[in-house]
Amino acid sequence: MSHTRYRVEDAGEPRVFPPEAMARIQKILTRYPTKQAALLPVLWVAQETWGWISREAAEEVARVLELPPSHVDGVLTFYTMYNLRPVGRHLLQICTSISCHLAGAEGLIEQCRARLGIGPEETSRDGKFSLVEVECIAGCDRAPSIMVNDTYYEPMDEKRLSELLDRLGREA
Protein backbone atom coordinates (compact mmCIF):
# COMPACT_ATOMS: atom_id res chain seq x y z
CA MET A 1 0.00 0.00 0.00
CA SER A 2 1.25 3.45 -0.68
CA HIS A 3 1.54 6.05 2.00
CA THR A 4 -1.55 8.07 1.27
CA ARG A 5 -3.22 7.36 4.60
CA TYR A 6 -1.56 7.41 7.95
CA ARG A 7 -4.55 7.16 10.19
CA VAL A 8 -5.26 4.01 12.13
CA GLU A 9 -9.03 3.44 11.90
CA ASP A 10 -11.48 2.12 14.47
CA ALA A 11 -13.00 -1.29 13.87
CA GLY A 12 -15.74 -0.48 16.35
CA GLU A 13 -15.39 -3.79 18.12
CA PRO A 14 -12.83 -5.33 20.46
CA ARG A 15 -9.90 -7.31 19.10
CA VAL A 16 -8.46 -10.13 21.16
CA PHE A 17 -6.03 -12.62 19.64
CA PRO A 18 -7.65 -16.06 19.42
CA PRO A 19 -5.72 -18.95 21.06
CA GLU A 20 -4.16 -20.20 17.81
CA ALA A 21 -2.81 -16.72 17.07
CA MET A 22 -1.46 -16.48 20.64
CA ALA A 23 0.28 -19.81 20.18
CA ARG A 24 1.98 -18.49 17.05
CA ILE A 25 3.00 -15.33 18.89
CA GLN A 26 4.50 -17.31 21.78
CA LYS A 27 6.60 -19.23 19.26
CA ILE A 28 7.68 -16.01 17.53
CA LEU A 29 8.78 -14.53 20.86
CA THR A 30 11.27 -17.36 21.43
CA ARG A 31 13.20 -16.20 18.37
CA TYR A 32 14.12 -12.71 19.58
CA PRO A 33 15.95 -11.28 22.59
CA THR A 34 13.37 -8.49 23.00
CA LYS A 35 9.58 -8.39 22.75
CA GLN A 36 9.75 -5.31 20.58
CA ALA A 37 11.68 -7.21 17.90
CA ALA A 38 8.62 -9.40 17.44
CA LEU A 39 6.51 -6.39 16.43
CA LEU A 40 6.61 -6.82 12.65
CA PRO A 41 5.90 -10.57 12.80
CA VAL A 42 3.09 -10.05 15.33
CA LEU A 43 1.55 -7.33 13.17
CA TRP A 44 1.57 -9.92 10.37
CA VAL A 45 -0.28 -12.31 12.64
CA ALA A 46 -2.80 -9.56 13.39
CA GLN A 47 -3.32 -8.87 9.70
CA GLU A 48 -3.74 -12.56 8.94
CA THR A 49 -6.23 -12.85 11.80
CA TRP A 50 -8.45 -9.88 10.97
CA GLY A 51 -7.54 -8.97 7.37
CA TRP A 52 -6.54 -5.45 8.35
CA ILE A 53 -5.16 -3.67 11.39
CA SER A 54 -7.57 -1.46 13.26
CA ARG A 55 -6.86 0.75 16.24
CA GLU A 56 -8.22 -2.00 18.46
CA ALA A 57 -5.95 -4.57 16.83
CA ALA A 58 -2.93 -2.28 17.21
CA GLU A 59 -3.79 -1.88 20.89
CA GLU A 60 -4.04 -5.64 21.29
CA VAL A 61 -0.58 -5.99 19.70
CA ALA A 62 0.74 -3.30 22.05
CA ARG A 63 -0.75 -5.10 25.04
CA VAL A 64 0.67 -8.48 24.10
CA LEU A 65 4.16 -7.09 23.42
CA GLU A 66 4.09 -4.62 26.32
CA LEU A 67 4.79 -1.69 24.01
CA PRO A 68 3.33 1.83 24.03
CA PRO A 69 0.40 1.98 21.56
CA SER A 70 2.02 5.07 20.02
CA HIS A 71 5.09 3.01 19.11
CA VAL A 72 2.92 0.39 17.43
CA ASP A 73 1.07 3.13 15.50
CA GLY A 74 4.35 4.65 14.36
CA VAL A 75 5.57 1.34 13.00
CA LEU A 76 2.22 0.36 11.54
CA THR A 77 1.99 3.54 9.47
CA PHE A 78 5.62 3.42 8.31
CA TYR A 79 5.38 0.14 6.41
CA THR A 80 3.16 -0.03 3.36
CA MET A 81 1.94 -3.62 3.54
CA TYR A 82 -0.12 -3.40 6.68
CA ASN A 83 -3.69 -2.65 5.65
CA LEU A 84 -4.99 0.33 7.59
CA ARG A 85 -8.56 -0.38 6.51
CA PRO A 86 -10.42 -3.41 5.22
CA VAL A 87 -9.36 -4.51 1.74
CA GLY A 88 -11.12 -6.61 -0.85
CA ARG A 89 -10.76 -10.32 -1.10
CA HIS A 90 -8.34 -9.88 -3.97
CA LEU A 91 -5.73 -7.20 -3.39
CA LEU A 92 -4.39 -6.22 -6.81
CA GLN A 93 -0.89 -4.82 -6.48
CA ILE A 94 0.35 -3.30 -9.70
CA CYS A 95 4.00 -2.37 -9.96
CA THR A 96 4.67 0.91 -11.75
CA SER A 97 8.39 1.23 -11.07
CA ILE A 98 10.74 1.81 -13.97
CA SER A 99 10.91 -1.55 -15.77
CA CYS A 100 7.17 -2.16 -15.41
CA HIS A 101 6.54 1.46 -16.40
CA LEU A 102 8.60 0.95 -19.57
CA ALA A 103 6.39 -2.07 -20.25
CA GLY A 104 3.17 -0.09 -19.94
CA ALA A 105 2.08 -0.85 -16.37
CA GLU A 106 -0.11 2.25 -16.13
CA GLY A 107 -2.34 0.72 -18.81
CA LEU A 108 -3.16 -2.09 -16.38
CA ILE A 109 -4.30 0.44 -13.78
CA GLU A 110 -6.54 2.10 -16.36
CA GLN A 111 -7.88 -1.32 -17.29
CA CYS A 112 -8.78 -1.98 -13.64
CA ARG A 113 -10.39 1.42 -13.40
CA ALA A 114 -12.55 0.77 -16.45
CA ARG A 115 -13.37 -2.79 -15.54
CA LEU A 116 -13.83 -2.61 -11.77
CA GLY A 117 -14.67 1.05 -11.34
CA ILE A 118 -11.88 1.54 -8.79
CA GLY A 119 -8.65 3.49 -8.77
CA PRO A 120 -5.59 3.01 -6.61
CA GLU A 121 -6.37 2.84 -2.86
CA GLU A 122 -10.00 1.92 -3.56
CA THR A 123 -12.13 -1.15 -3.03
CA SER A 124 -14.95 -2.31 -5.29
CA ARG A 125 -18.47 -2.07 -3.88
CA ASP A 126 -18.91 -5.83 -3.79
CA GLY A 127 -15.79 -6.06 -1.66
CA LYS A 128 -14.08 -8.39 -4.08
CA PHE A 129 -11.25 -6.20 -5.31
CA SER A 130 -8.90 -3.58 -3.95
CA LEU A 131 -6.31 -1.89 -6.10
CA VAL A 132 -2.93 -0.46 -5.11
CA GLU A 133 -0.02 0.87 -7.09
CA VAL A 134 3.21 -0.53 -5.65
CA GLU A 135 6.90 0.17 -6.12
CA CYS A 136 9.31 -2.41 -7.55
CA ILE A 137 8.42 -5.98 -6.55
CA ALA A 138 11.46 -7.58 -8.22
CA GLY A 139 9.59 -8.90 -11.23
CA CYS A 140 11.38 -6.59 -13.68
CA ASP A 141 12.33 -9.34 -16.13
CA ARG A 142 8.69 -10.31 -16.40
CA ALA A 143 7.32 -6.78 -16.63
CA PRO A 144 4.75 -5.62 -16.08
CA SER A 145 4.59 -7.61 -12.88
CA ILE A 146 1.65 -7.70 -10.54
CA MET A 147 0.71 -9.52 -7.35
CA VAL A 148 -2.72 -10.59 -6.18
CA ASN A 149 -2.60 -11.13 -2.44
CA ASP A 150 0.58 -13.19 -1.98
CA THR A 151 0.99 -14.49 -5.53
CA TYR A 152 2.84 -13.08 -8.53
CA TYR A 153 1.17 -12.94 -11.93
CA GLU A 154 3.76 -12.03 -14.55
CA PRO A 155 4.30 -10.98 -17.18
CA MET A 156 0.92 -9.29 -17.31
CA ASP A 157 -0.81 -7.83 -20.33
CA GLU A 158 -4.30 -6.62 -21.17
CA LYS A 159 -5.57 -10.02 -22.22
CA ARG A 160 -4.12 -11.92 -19.26
CA LEU A 161 -5.40 -9.33 -16.81
CA SER A 162 -8.85 -9.53 -18.33
CA GLU A 163 -8.84 -13.31 -17.94
CA LEU A 164 -7.48 -13.08 -14.40
CA LEU A 165 -10.16 -10.60 -13.34
CA ASP A 166 -12.81 -12.85 -14.92
CA ARG A 167 -11.57 -15.81 -12.95
CA LEU A 168 -11.17 -13.98 -9.63
CA GLY A 169 -14.56 -12.30 -10.10
CA ARG A 170 -16.24 -15.68 -10.43
CA GLU A 171 -14.81 -16.82 -7.09
CA ALA A 172 -17.28 -16.15 -4.32
Added chain:
Amino acid sequence: MEPVLTRRIGKENSRTIDGYVADGGYAAWKKVLSEGWTPERLTDEVKKSGLRGRGGAGFPTGVKWGFIPKDTKGKPIYLLCNADESEPGTFKDRLLMEQDPHQVIEGVILSAYAIKCKTAYIYIRGEFYLGARVLEKAIEEAYAKGYLGENILGSGYALDLTVHRGAGAYICGEETGLIESLEGKRGQPRIKPPFPAVSGVFNAPTIVNNVETLACVPHIVNRGAEWFAKIGRNEKNTGPKLYCISGHVNRPGVYEAAMGLQLKELIFGDAYARGMKGGRKVKAVIPGGASANMLTAAEIEDCPLDFDGVAAKGSMLGSAAIIVMNEDTCIVDAARNLSKFFSHESCGQCTPCREGTPWLFKVLDRIEEGEGRVEDIDLLARICGQMANGMTICVFSDAAIAPPLSSVSKFRDEYLHHVEKKTCLVGKRALVTA
Protein backbone atom coordinates in the same frame (compact mmCIF):
# COMPACT_ATOMS: atom_id res chain seq x y z
CA MET B 1 32.01 -19.51 -17.50
CA GLU B 2 30.29 -22.57 -16.05
CA PRO B 3 27.34 -21.58 -13.88
CA VAL B 4 28.15 -21.46 -10.17
CA LEU B 5 25.39 -19.68 -8.26
CA THR B 6 22.74 -20.62 -10.80
CA ARG B 7 23.87 -24.18 -11.47
CA ARG B 8 20.81 -25.69 -9.78
CA ILE B 9 18.20 -23.18 -10.96
CA GLY B 10 15.45 -24.86 -12.90
CA LYS B 11 16.17 -28.35 -11.57
CA GLU B 12 13.12 -30.19 -10.36
CA ASN B 13 14.43 -30.73 -6.84
CA SER B 14 16.24 -27.41 -6.57
CA ARG B 15 14.46 -26.53 -3.33
CA THR B 16 14.87 -29.74 -1.34
CA ILE B 17 17.72 -30.63 0.96
CA ASP B 18 18.08 -34.05 -0.65
CA GLY B 19 18.45 -32.45 -4.05
CA TYR B 20 20.96 -29.95 -2.68
CA VAL B 21 23.04 -32.60 -0.93
CA ALA B 22 22.98 -34.82 -4.03
CA ASP B 23 24.52 -31.90 -5.94
CA GLY B 24 27.30 -31.51 -3.38
CA GLY B 25 25.43 -29.24 -1.02
CA TYR B 26 26.50 -28.80 2.62
CA ALA B 27 29.88 -30.29 1.69
CA ALA B 28 31.49 -26.95 2.48
CA TRP B 29 29.92 -26.87 5.95
CA LYS B 30 31.01 -30.44 6.63
CA LYS B 31 34.49 -29.65 5.32
CA VAL B 32 34.90 -26.67 7.64
CA LEU B 33 33.83 -28.70 10.66
CA SER B 34 35.60 -31.97 9.84
CA GLU B 35 38.88 -30.27 8.90
CA GLY B 36 38.69 -28.14 12.01
CA TRP B 37 38.79 -24.77 10.27
CA THR B 38 38.90 -21.89 12.71
CA PRO B 39 36.62 -18.90 12.11
CA GLU B 40 39.77 -16.91 11.37
CA ARG B 41 40.85 -19.32 8.65
CA LEU B 42 37.42 -19.08 7.01
CA THR B 43 37.52 -15.27 7.18
CA ASP B 44 41.00 -15.29 5.64
CA GLU B 45 39.84 -17.54 2.82
CA VAL B 46 36.99 -15.13 2.02
CA LYS B 47 39.41 -12.19 2.19
CA LYS B 48 41.76 -13.94 -0.22
CA SER B 49 38.92 -14.66 -2.63
CA GLY B 50 38.40 -10.94 -3.15
CA LEU B 51 34.64 -11.33 -2.63
CA ARG B 52 32.98 -7.92 -2.54
CA GLY B 53 29.44 -7.27 -1.31
CA ARG B 54 26.80 -7.93 -3.96
CA GLY B 55 24.14 -5.72 -2.38
CA GLY B 56 25.41 -2.54 -3.95
CA ALA B 57 28.31 -1.04 -2.07
CA GLY B 58 30.94 -3.57 -3.15
CA PHE B 59 32.75 -3.58 0.18
CA PRO B 60 35.16 -6.53 0.67
CA THR B 61 33.22 -9.12 2.66
CA GLY B 62 36.09 -10.66 4.61
CA VAL B 63 37.33 -7.22 5.62
CA LYS B 64 33.84 -6.35 6.90
CA TRP B 65 33.82 -9.52 8.99
CA GLY B 66 37.19 -8.50 10.41
CA PHE B 67 35.66 -5.35 11.92
CA ILE B 68 33.96 -7.38 14.66
CA PRO B 69 35.84 -6.49 17.88
CA LYS B 70 38.05 -9.26 19.28
CA ASP B 71 36.47 -8.76 22.68
CA THR B 72 32.71 -8.25 22.46
CA LYS B 73 32.44 -7.80 26.23
CA GLY B 74 30.09 -10.72 26.56
CA LYS B 75 27.71 -9.52 23.86
CA PRO B 76 26.45 -11.98 21.25
CA ILE B 77 27.33 -11.45 17.57
CA TYR B 78 24.58 -11.32 14.98
CA LEU B 79 24.54 -12.08 11.26
CA LEU B 80 21.75 -10.54 9.21
CA CYS B 81 21.20 -11.73 5.68
CA ASN B 82 19.89 -8.78 3.71
CA ALA B 83 17.10 -10.20 1.56
CA ASP B 84 15.21 -6.94 1.29
CA GLU B 85 15.89 -6.76 -2.46
CA SER B 86 13.96 -3.64 -3.47
CA GLU B 87 16.18 -1.63 -5.79
CA PRO B 88 14.17 -1.08 -8.98
CA GLY B 89 15.55 -3.37 -11.66
CA THR B 90 16.91 -5.98 -9.23
CA PHE B 91 15.52 -9.51 -9.02
CA LYS B 92 18.47 -11.86 -8.52
CA ASP B 93 18.07 -12.60 -4.80
CA ARG B 94 14.43 -13.50 -5.34
CA LEU B 95 15.59 -16.14 -7.82
CA LEU B 96 18.28 -17.53 -5.47
CA MET B 97 15.88 -17.78 -2.52
CA GLU B 98 12.88 -19.14 -4.39
CA GLN B 99 14.85 -21.68 -6.42
CA ASP B 100 17.87 -22.77 -4.40
CA PRO B 101 17.26 -21.86 -0.75
CA HIS B 102 19.81 -24.25 0.71
CA GLN B 103 22.67 -22.56 -1.14
CA VAL B 104 21.71 -19.32 0.65
CA ILE B 105 21.29 -21.11 3.98
CA GLU B 106 24.66 -22.84 3.72
CA GLY B 107 26.19 -19.45 2.95
CA VAL B 108 24.54 -18.00 6.06
CA ILE B 109 25.75 -20.90 8.20
CA LEU B 110 29.37 -20.64 7.04
CA SER B 111 29.44 -16.87 7.40
CA ALA B 112 27.88 -17.06 10.86
CA TYR B 113 30.59 -19.53 11.84
CA ALA B 114 33.28 -17.18 10.51
CA ILE B 115 32.10 -14.34 12.74
CA LYS B 116 31.29 -16.58 15.74
CA CYS B 117 27.59 -15.81 15.54
CA LYS B 118 25.00 -18.00 17.21
CA THR B 119 21.85 -16.22 16.10
CA ALA B 120 21.25 -15.22 12.50
CA TYR B 121 18.24 -13.74 10.73
CA ILE B 122 17.27 -13.57 7.10
CA TYR B 123 15.49 -10.23 6.71
CA ILE B 124 13.31 -10.78 3.66
CA ARG B 125 11.09 -8.14 2.10
CA GLY B 126 7.40 -8.60 2.89
CA GLU B 127 6.37 -9.07 -0.73
CA PHE B 128 8.50 -12.23 -1.04
CA TYR B 129 5.84 -14.52 0.45
CA LEU B 130 6.99 -17.41 -1.68
CA GLY B 131 10.66 -16.83 -0.92
CA ALA B 132 9.92 -16.72 2.80
CA ARG B 133 7.89 -19.93 2.68
CA VAL B 134 10.55 -21.73 0.67
CA LEU B 135 13.31 -20.58 3.03
CA GLU B 136 11.33 -21.53 6.14
CA LYS B 137 10.74 -25.01 4.82
CA ALA B 138 14.41 -25.36 3.89
CA ILE B 139 15.53 -24.14 7.32
CA GLU B 140 13.29 -26.78 8.93
CA GLU B 141 15.00 -29.41 6.78
CA ALA B 142 18.43 -28.10 7.74
CA TYR B 143 17.55 -28.29 11.45
CA ALA B 144 16.25 -31.83 10.97
CA LYS B 145 19.51 -32.91 9.34
CA GLY B 146 21.57 -31.33 12.09
CA TYR B 147 23.15 -28.55 9.98
CA LEU B 148 21.49 -25.98 12.24
CA GLY B 149 20.59 -25.98 15.92
CA GLU B 150 22.52 -27.21 18.94
CA ASN B 151 25.86 -29.02 18.68
CA ILE B 152 25.93 -29.02 14.88
CA LEU B 153 27.29 -32.30 13.47
CA GLY B 154 28.86 -32.98 16.86
CA SER B 155 31.09 -29.91 16.70
CA GLY B 156 29.79 -28.15 19.78
CA TYR B 157 28.91 -25.15 17.62
CA ALA B 158 25.29 -23.93 17.79
CA LEU B 159 23.41 -21.69 15.40
CA ASP B 160 19.79 -20.58 15.17
CA LEU B 161 18.40 -19.12 11.97
CA THR B 162 15.10 -17.27 11.61
CA VAL B 163 13.32 -15.78 8.62
CA HIS B 164 12.13 -12.28 9.48
CA ARG B 165 9.66 -10.70 7.08
CA GLY B 166 9.65 -6.99 6.37
CA ALA B 167 6.43 -5.19 5.55
CA GLY B 168 7.07 -2.86 2.64
CA ALA B 169 9.81 -0.24 2.88
CA TYR B 170 12.74 0.13 0.45
CA ILE B 171 14.87 1.84 3.08
CA CYS B 172 15.08 -1.38 5.11
CA GLY B 173 17.64 -2.56 2.54
CA GLU B 174 20.01 0.05 3.99
CA GLU B 175 21.86 -1.90 6.65
CA THR B 176 21.12 0.31 9.63
CA GLY B 177 17.50 0.75 8.46
CA LEU B 178 17.31 -3.03 8.35
CA ILE B 179 18.69 -3.24 11.87
CA GLU B 180 16.13 -0.73 13.19
CA SER B 181 13.36 -2.63 11.45
CA LEU B 182 14.48 -5.95 12.91
CA GLU B 183 14.33 -4.36 16.34
CA GLY B 184 10.65 -3.65 15.74
CA LYS B 185 10.95 0.00 14.83
CA ARG B 186 10.44 2.24 11.82
CA GLY B 187 13.21 1.44 9.36
CA GLN B 188 15.01 4.74 9.71
CA PRO B 189 18.79 4.54 9.21
CA ARG B 190 21.20 5.28 12.02
CA ILE B 191 24.07 7.71 12.11
CA LYS B 192 27.42 5.95 11.62
CA PRO B 193 29.67 5.52 13.54
CA PRO B 194 29.19 3.36 15.43
CA PHE B 195 29.25 0.91 12.56
CA PRO B 196 27.11 -2.21 12.89
CA ALA B 197 30.17 -4.44 13.29
CA VAL B 198 30.80 -2.66 16.58
CA SER B 199 27.23 -1.89 17.63
CA GLY B 200 24.37 -3.08 15.48
CA VAL B 201 21.19 -4.94 16.22
CA PHE B 202 20.28 -5.12 19.95
CA ASN B 203 23.40 -2.97 20.57
CA ALA B 204 25.57 -5.96 19.72
CA PRO B 205 28.19 -6.50 16.99
CA THR B 206 26.37 -7.22 13.74
CA ILE B 207 27.28 -8.11 10.19
CA VAL B 208 24.81 -7.46 7.38
CA ASN B 209 25.49 -9.28 4.11
CA ASN B 210 23.48 -9.55 0.92
CA VAL B 211 21.93 -12.87 -0.20
CA GLU B 212 24.14 -13.28 -3.27
CA THR B 213 27.26 -12.42 -1.27
CA LEU B 214 26.50 -15.18 1.24
CA ALA B 215 25.63 -17.64 -1.54
CA CYS B 216 29.21 -17.29 -2.84
CA VAL B 217 30.76 -18.47 0.43
CA PRO B 218 30.12 -22.26 0.12
CA HIS B 219 31.79 -22.21 -3.31
CA ILE B 220 34.81 -20.37 -1.94
CA VAL B 221 35.18 -23.03 0.75
CA ASN B 222 34.68 -25.93 -1.65
CA ARG B 223 36.89 -24.75 -4.47
CA GLY B 224 39.27 -22.37 -2.78
CA ALA B 225 39.89 -18.65 -2.71
CA GLU B 226 42.28 -18.84 -5.65
CA TRP B 227 39.69 -20.43 -7.89
CA PHE B 228 37.22 -17.66 -6.99
CA ALA B 229 39.79 -14.90 -7.43
CA LYS B 230 40.68 -16.11 -10.91
CA ILE B 231 37.10 -15.62 -12.11
CA GLY B 232 36.58 -12.01 -13.06
CA ARG B 233 38.29 -9.16 -14.85
CA ASN B 234 41.02 -8.42 -12.33
CA GLU B 235 42.02 -9.07 -8.72
CA LYS B 236 39.73 -6.29 -7.44
CA ASN B 237 36.65 -7.59 -9.22
CA THR B 238 36.41 -11.32 -8.68
CA GLY B 239 34.00 -14.20 -8.76
CA PRO B 240 30.80 -15.11 -10.53
CA LYS B 241 28.15 -12.39 -10.68
CA LEU B 242 24.43 -12.33 -11.28
CA TYR B 243 23.29 -9.63 -13.69
CA CYS B 244 19.64 -8.56 -13.82
CA ILE B 245 18.67 -7.09 -17.16
CA SER B 246 15.27 -5.59 -17.91
CA GLY B 247 13.68 -2.98 -20.12
CA HIS B 248 13.56 -2.94 -23.92
CA VAL B 249 15.60 -6.06 -24.63
CA ASN B 250 14.57 -9.31 -26.28
CA ARG B 251 15.34 -11.61 -23.39
CA PRO B 252 15.28 -9.94 -19.97
CA GLY B 253 16.35 -12.08 -17.04
CA VAL B 254 19.06 -13.02 -14.57
CA TYR B 255 22.35 -14.03 -16.20
CA GLU B 256 25.42 -15.34 -14.46
CA ALA B 257 28.84 -14.44 -15.80
CA ALA B 258 32.34 -13.75 -14.58
CA MET B 259 32.56 -10.37 -12.86
CA GLY B 260 33.39 -7.80 -15.51
CA LEU B 261 31.12 -8.97 -18.33
CA GLN B 262 30.93 -6.30 -21.00
CA LEU B 263 27.68 -4.33 -20.85
CA LYS B 264 27.25 -4.61 -24.63
CA GLU B 265 27.71 -8.35 -24.45
CA LEU B 266 24.98 -8.56 -21.80
CA ILE B 267 22.59 -6.53 -23.95
CA PHE B 268 23.41 -8.04 -27.36
CA GLY B 269 25.09 -11.40 -26.71
CA ASP B 270 23.32 -14.62 -27.75
CA ALA B 271 23.90 -16.10 -24.32
CA TYR B 272 22.31 -13.06 -22.69
CA ALA B 273 19.57 -10.58 -23.60
CA ARG B 274 19.91 -11.03 -27.38
CA GLY B 275 19.61 -7.42 -28.38
CA MET B 276 16.97 -4.77 -28.51
CA LYS B 277 13.30 -5.53 -28.97
CA GLY B 278 12.18 -4.71 -32.49
CA GLY B 279 15.73 -3.79 -33.44
CA ARG B 280 15.34 -0.33 -31.90
CA LYS B 281 18.43 1.61 -30.87
CA VAL B 282 19.70 2.03 -27.33
CA LYS B 283 19.12 5.49 -25.92
CA ALA B 284 20.13 5.08 -22.28
CA VAL B 285 21.15 2.37 -19.86
CA ILE B 286 20.94 2.42 -16.09
CA PRO B 287 23.73 0.03 -15.07
CA GLY B 288 23.10 -0.45 -11.35
CA GLY B 289 19.49 0.07 -10.37
CA ALA B 290 17.45 3.23 -9.88
CA SER B 291 20.21 4.77 -7.75
CA ALA B 292 22.81 4.71 -10.53
CA ASN B 293 23.59 7.45 -13.02
CA MET B 294 22.26 6.83 -16.52
CA LEU B 295 24.69 6.04 -19.31
CA THR B 296 24.25 7.15 -22.92
CA ALA B 297 24.49 4.78 -25.89
CA ALA B 298 28.05 6.00 -26.49
CA GLU B 299 29.06 5.32 -22.89
CA ILE B 300 28.07 1.65 -23.00
CA GLU B 301 31.01 0.94 -25.32
CA ASP B 302 33.76 -0.88 -23.41
CA CYS B 303 31.97 -0.87 -20.08
CA PRO B 304 32.95 -3.88 -17.97
CA LEU B 305 30.18 -4.62 -15.51
CA ASP B 306 32.11 -4.68 -12.28
CA PHE B 307 32.55 -2.27 -9.40
CA ASP B 308 35.49 -0.38 -10.88
CA GLY B 309 34.50 -0.70 -14.54
CA VAL B 310 31.15 1.02 -14.08
CA ALA B 311 32.61 3.54 -11.63
CA ALA B 312 35.11 4.54 -14.32
CA LYS B 313 32.11 5.50 -16.47
CA GLY B 314 30.81 7.79 -13.74
CA SER B 315 28.09 5.46 -12.55
CA MET B 316 27.98 2.39 -10.35
CA LEU B 317 27.42 -1.35 -10.57
CA GLY B 318 25.16 -1.19 -7.51
CA SER B 319 23.00 -4.28 -7.39
CA ALA B 320 23.85 -5.09 -11.04
CA ALA B 321 20.40 -4.10 -12.22
CA ILE B 322 20.77 -3.13 -15.85
CA ILE B 323 17.75 -1.27 -17.20
CA VAL B 324 17.84 -0.66 -20.94
CA MET B 325 15.81 2.09 -22.57
CA ASN B 326 15.34 2.35 -26.34
CA GLU B 327 15.25 5.41 -28.57
CA ASP B 328 11.49 5.79 -28.16
CA THR B 329 11.79 6.35 -24.42
CA CYS B 330 11.16 9.84 -23.10
CA ILE B 331 14.04 10.45 -20.72
CA VAL B 332 12.12 13.09 -18.78
CA ASP B 333 9.33 10.60 -18.25
CA ALA B 334 11.81 7.95 -17.09
CA ALA B 335 13.42 10.40 -14.65
CA ARG B 336 9.96 11.35 -13.38
CA ASN B 337 9.11 7.70 -12.79
CA LEU B 338 12.37 7.11 -10.91
CA SER B 339 11.77 10.24 -8.83
CA LYS B 340 8.29 9.01 -7.95
CA PHE B 341 9.96 5.94 -6.48
CA PHE B 342 12.40 7.91 -4.32
CA SER B 343 9.73 10.36 -3.24
CA HIS B 344 7.55 7.46 -2.12
CA GLU B 345 10.33 5.62 -0.34
CA SER B 346 12.11 8.41 1.55
CA CYS B 347 11.91 7.45 5.23
CA GLY B 348 11.23 11.05 6.19
CA GLN B 349 13.94 11.34 8.78
CA CYS B 350 16.19 14.01 7.21
CA THR B 351 14.74 17.24 5.83
CA PRO B 352 16.83 17.47 2.62
CA CYS B 353 15.58 14.05 1.56
CA ARG B 354 12.02 14.23 2.87
CA GLU B 355 11.48 17.61 1.17
CA GLY B 356 13.86 17.22 -1.76
CA THR B 357 12.54 13.97 -3.19
CA PRO B 358 8.93 15.16 -3.64
CA TRP B 359 10.18 18.45 -5.07
CA LEU B 360 12.26 16.65 -7.66
CA PHE B 361 9.20 14.63 -8.60
CA LYS B 362 6.95 17.70 -8.83
CA VAL B 363 9.37 19.65 -11.01
CA LEU B 364 9.97 16.66 -13.28
CA ASP B 365 6.24 16.09 -13.49
CA ARG B 366 5.53 19.60 -14.62
CA ILE B 367 8.32 19.51 -17.19
CA GLU B 368 7.06 16.20 -18.54
CA GLU B 369 3.52 17.54 -18.69
CA GLY B 370 4.65 20.55 -20.72
CA GLU B 371 4.15 23.04 -17.92
CA GLY B 372 7.79 23.55 -17.10
CA ARG B 373 9.94 26.64 -17.50
CA VAL B 374 13.50 26.80 -18.78
CA GLU B 375 14.66 27.70 -15.26
CA ASP B 376 13.22 24.43 -14.00
CA ILE B 377 16.06 22.50 -15.59
CA ASP B 378 18.61 24.29 -13.44
CA LEU B 379 16.23 24.23 -10.50
CA LEU B 380 16.48 20.43 -10.60
CA ALA B 381 20.25 20.65 -10.35
CA ARG B 382 19.97 23.14 -7.51
CA ILE B 383 17.62 20.93 -5.50
CA CYS B 384 19.98 18.00 -6.07
CA GLY B 385 22.88 20.09 -4.81
CA GLN B 386 21.11 20.52 -1.50
CA MET B 387 20.54 16.81 -1.01
CA ALA B 388 23.92 15.21 -1.60
CA ASN B 389 27.31 14.59 -0.05
CA GLY B 390 26.68 14.18 3.61
CA MET B 391 23.58 16.33 4.03
CA THR B 392 21.65 13.32 5.32
CA ILE B 393 22.08 10.32 7.62
CA CYS B 394 22.20 7.71 4.84
CA VAL B 395 22.94 7.72 1.11
CA PHE B 396 19.32 7.43 0.01
CA SER B 397 19.17 11.05 -1.09
CA ASP B 398 22.49 10.71 -2.92
CA ALA B 399 20.80 7.90 -4.82
CA ALA B 400 17.64 9.91 -5.41
CA ILE B 401 19.49 12.64 -7.27
CA ALA B 402 21.17 10.26 -9.72
CA PRO B 403 18.29 10.01 -12.23
CA PRO B 404 17.52 13.74 -12.52
CA LEU B 405 21.14 14.91 -12.41
CA SER B 406 22.51 12.38 -14.88
CA SER B 407 19.58 12.75 -17.27
CA VAL B 408 19.70 16.54 -17.22
CA SER B 409 23.41 16.57 -17.98
CA LYS B 410 23.28 13.88 -20.67
CA PHE B 411 19.91 14.50 -22.28
CA ARG B 412 19.49 18.24 -21.81
CA ASP B 413 18.04 18.60 -25.31
CA GLU B 414 15.04 16.52 -24.30
CA TYR B 415 14.41 18.69 -21.27
CA LEU B 416 14.76 21.85 -23.37
CA HIS B 417 12.37 20.47 -25.94
CA HIS B 418 9.75 19.87 -23.26
CA VAL B 419 9.95 23.36 -21.80
CA GLU B 420 10.36 25.25 -25.06
CA LYS B 421 8.16 23.37 -27.48
CA LYS B 422 5.73 22.00 -24.88
CA THR B 423 5.96 18.68 -26.65
CA CYS B 424 7.74 15.47 -25.97
CA LEU B 425 10.77 15.06 -28.24
CA VAL B 426 10.16 11.36 -28.57
CA GLY B 427 6.41 11.00 -28.63
CA LYS B 428 5.95 14.21 -30.62
CA ARG B 429 2.78 14.62 -28.64
CA ALA B 430 1.52 18.01 -27.65
CA LEU B 431 1.63 18.09 -23.88
CA VAL B 432 -0.64 21.03 -23.19
CA THR B 433 -3.31 22.48 -25.36
CA ALA B 434 -2.68 26.13 -26.06
